Amino acid sequence: MAFSGKVLVIDDDPDRGGELADLAASAGFTTSLMRSLDSAGAVLGAGSDWDVVLCEMHATPEAWAAEGASLRELDVQVPVMMFSNESRSASMMRALRLGANDFFATPVQDEDALFASMERCVRLRSMGRELRRSRKALEATNRELKNTIRVLEKDQQAGRQVQMRMLPASPMVTGDYMFSHTIIPSLYLSGDFTDYFTVDEHYVVFFMADVSGHGSSSAFATVLLKNLFARKRSDYLRRNDKAILLPLSMLELANRELLELDVGKYATMVVGVIDQRAHTLRYSVAGHLPLPVLVSDEGAEYLKGEGNPVGMLKDARYTEQTRELPSAFMLSVFSDGILEILPPANLVEKESFFLEVFARSADSPQELVSQLGLDSVDTAPDDIAALFVSKRASDE
Numbered sequence: 001m002a003f004s005g006k007v008l009v010i011d012d013d014p015d016r017g018g019e020l021a022d023l024a025a026s027a028g029f030t031t032s033l034m035r036s037l038d039s040a041g042a043v044l045g046a047g048s049d050w051d052v053v054l055c056e057m058h059a060t061p062e063a064w065a066a067e068g069a070s071l072r073e074l075d076v077q078v079p080v081m082m083f084s085n086e087s088r089s090a091s092m093m094r095a096l097r098l099g100a101n102d103f104f105a106t107p108v109q110d111e112d113a114l115f116a117s118m119e120r121c122v123r124l125r126s127m128g129r130e131l132r133r134s135r136k137a138l139e140a141t142n143r144e145l146k147n148t149i150r151v152l153e154k155d156q157q158a159g160r161q162v163q164m165r166m167l168p169a170s171p172m173v174t175g176d177y178m179f180s181h182t183i184i185p186s187l188y189l190s191g192d193f194t195d196y197f198t199v200d201e202h203y204v205v206f207f208m209a210d211v212s213g214h215g216s217s218s219a220f221a222t223v224l225l226k227n228l229f230a231r232k233r234s235d236y237l238r239r240n241d242k243a244i245l246l247p248l249s250m251l252e253l254a255n256r257e258l259l260e261l262d263v264g265k266y267a268t269m270v271v272g273v274i275d276q277r278a279h280t281l282r283y284s285v286a287g288h289l290p291l292p293v294l295v296s297d298e299g300a301e302y303l304k305g306e307g308n309p310v311g312m313l314k315d316a317r318y319t320e321q322t323r324e325l326p327s328a329f330m331l332s333v334f335s336d337g338i339l340e341i342l343p344p345a346n347l348v349e350k351e352s353f354f355l356e357v358f359a360r361s362a363d364s365p366q367e368l369v370s371q372l373g374l375d376s377v378d379t380a381p382d383d384i385a386a387l388f389v390s391k392r393a394s395d396e
Contacts, residue, residue: 002027002028003027003028003029003115003118003119003122004028004029004030004122005029005030005051005052005118005119005121005122005125006029006030006031006032006049006050006051006052007021007024007029007030007031007032007050007051007052007053007054007118008031008032008033008034008044008050008052008053008054008078009021009024009031009032009033009034009053009054009055010033010034010035010036010053010054010055010056011033011035011055011056012035012036012056013056014033014035016056016106017033017035017056018033019107020054020083020106020108021033021054023108023111023114024054024118027111027115027118029118044075044076044077044078045075045076045077046077046128046132048077048078050078050125051078051079051121051122051125051126052078052079052080052081052101052118052121052122052125053076053078053079053080053081054081054083054118055080055081055082055083055100056082056083056084056106057082057083057084057091057094057095058084071098071099071100076099077128078125079101079121079124079125080099080100080101081100081101081102081103081104081114081117081118081121082095082098082100082102082103082104083103083104083105083106083108084103084105084106085105085106085107086105087105091103091105101117101120101121101124102117102121104117155216160185160189160190163189163190163193163219163222163223164183166193166195166222166223166226167181167183167193167194167195168181168194168195168196168197172196174198174204174276175202175276176276176391176392177204177274177276177389177390177391178388178389178390178391178392179196179204179206179387179388179389179390180365180387180388180390181194181196181385181386181387181388182365182369182374182384182385182386183383183384183385183386184337184374184383184384184385185383189214189215189216189218189219190214190218190219190222190383190385191210191211191212191213191214191215191218191219191221191222191267191383192208192209192210192211192222192335192337192383192384192385193208193209193211193222193225193226193385194206194207194208194209194333194385194386194387195207195226195229196387196389197229197233199233199236199244199245199273200236202275202276202277203245203273203274203275203276204273204274204276205229205233205244205245205271205272205273206271206272206273206274206333206387206389207225207229207250207269207270207271207272208269208270208288208333208334208335208385208387209221209222209225209254209267209268209269210267210268210269210288210335210336210337210383210385211225211265211266211267212265212266212267212309213265214382214383217263217265218265220263221258221261221263221265221267221311224257224258224261225254225257225267225269228250228253228254228257229244229250232244232250232253245273245282246273246282246320247271247272247273247282247283247284247320248284248318248319248320250271250284251269251271251284251286251307251310251318252316252318254267254269254286254310254311255286255308255310255311255312255313255316258310258311259311259314261311265311266309266310266311266312267286267309267310267311268286268287268288268289268309268310268335268336269285269286269287269288269309269310270283270284270285270286270288270292270305270333271283271284271286272284272292272331272389274325274389279324279325279327279391280322280323280324280325281322281323281324281325281331282320282321282322282323283303283305283320283321283323284305284307284318284319284320284321285303285305285306285307285318285319286307286308286309286310286316286318287306287307287308287309287312288305288333288336289336289339290302290334290336290338290339290351290354291303291304291305292305292331292332292333293331293332293333293354293355293358294323294329294330294331295329295330295331295332295358295359296326296328296329296330297326297328298326299359300355300358300359301355302351302355303321303323303331304321305319305321306319307319325391326391327391328391328392329390329391330364330365330368330388330389330390330391331388331389331390332358332365332368332386332387332388332389333386333387334384334385334386334387335382335383335384335385335386336382337382337383337384337385338354338372338374338384338386339351339354340382340384341372341373341384342354342372357371357372364390365386365388365390368388369386374386
């Protein structure tokens with residue numbers, strides 16, 4: 001059986017060292033001979049080309065201190081096999097204490113055992129080289145990854161600024177009505193979005209969208225929804241297309257556009273239209289939780305509504321509700337991220353607790369935000385969005 005590997009023989013006796021080198025060469029190893037460990041030390045570090053060193057224990061007595069300097073202290077990283085014409089156990093133990101991988105008495109009696117041990121050292125050296133290559137490749141990959149993360153963070157921050165600029169003015173006052181919002185993203189970009197705007201002289205359209213997932217793809221879906229409502233508002237002004245005033249129609253359009261986008265995103269939504277002249281609310285719900293909460297002198301209540309999320313089913317069906325509005329009220333729509341930070345353990349208890357908070361602290365959106373702890377939340381486990389519609393009693 002032929003072996004391979006580069007072998008360095010160190011012996012201050014050329015004849016003795018030459019015999020050992022010839023023996024290694026006869027098995028197929030590539031060999032070289034040096035007289036001193038000191039002279040070889042410079043080429044036996046981690047980057048050495050040598051696979052194994054065959055060293056006479058007493059070849060270089062000046063290399064070992066009185067107690068014996070270890071190979072590690074001499075920065076010898078290549079596997080070393082030591083030899084001695086003294087086969088006593090004390091010699092073997094000393095060799096192992098110095099850091100030798102193996103010990104053989106000379107002359108070598110069992111050449112097969114020697115070659116097998118040398119082959120193990122060659123494999124060990126090969127594994128060490130592969131490990132160093134892998135470590136260097138990993139370090140390079142980590143550097144690239146850190147650079148990529150920095151670029152992505154900058155992109156996310158830039159996208160966050162764009163998304164924030166897409167939000168409506170807060171508060172927006174029109175007649176006796178005031179609209180405001182709060183957004184707390186779990187990441188730089190949010191999958192939650194809200195908007196409100198006037199249409200014609202006495203209508204205000206609003207919506208809340210909670211897109212599945214997080215990050216850039218979810219934020220892109222909010223851009224699509226924002227664009228949809230802006231287009232339909234323009235169509236009303238230019239073409240007298242009344243879809244923008246029909247929450248059910250807007251949900252059907254949103255459902256179709258998200259399906260056509262084909263990115264695996266869906267969204268729960270609440271779409272509402274307030275008639276400031278008739279003081280009525282027309283709205284539709286698409287799988288959104290928690291349901292909108294209306295607070296008035298009569299107390300706090302969830303508005304009814306059901307339907308599939310938009311972007312999930314091609315044949316999704318939605319319903320539309322109409323509600324007369326009290327003379328003074330506050331309507332709140334939250335994304336489901338609020339449920340993540342409420343104290344109760346299960347959904348039923350969370351919804352009950354949520355309504356209780358409204359019942360005792362709904363004098364203003366600011367007070368409600370404070371009672372829910374949103375004013376002290378920097379980041380949340382899920383995106384949190386809140387839309388508030390308030391009406392003060394008319395002086396007339």
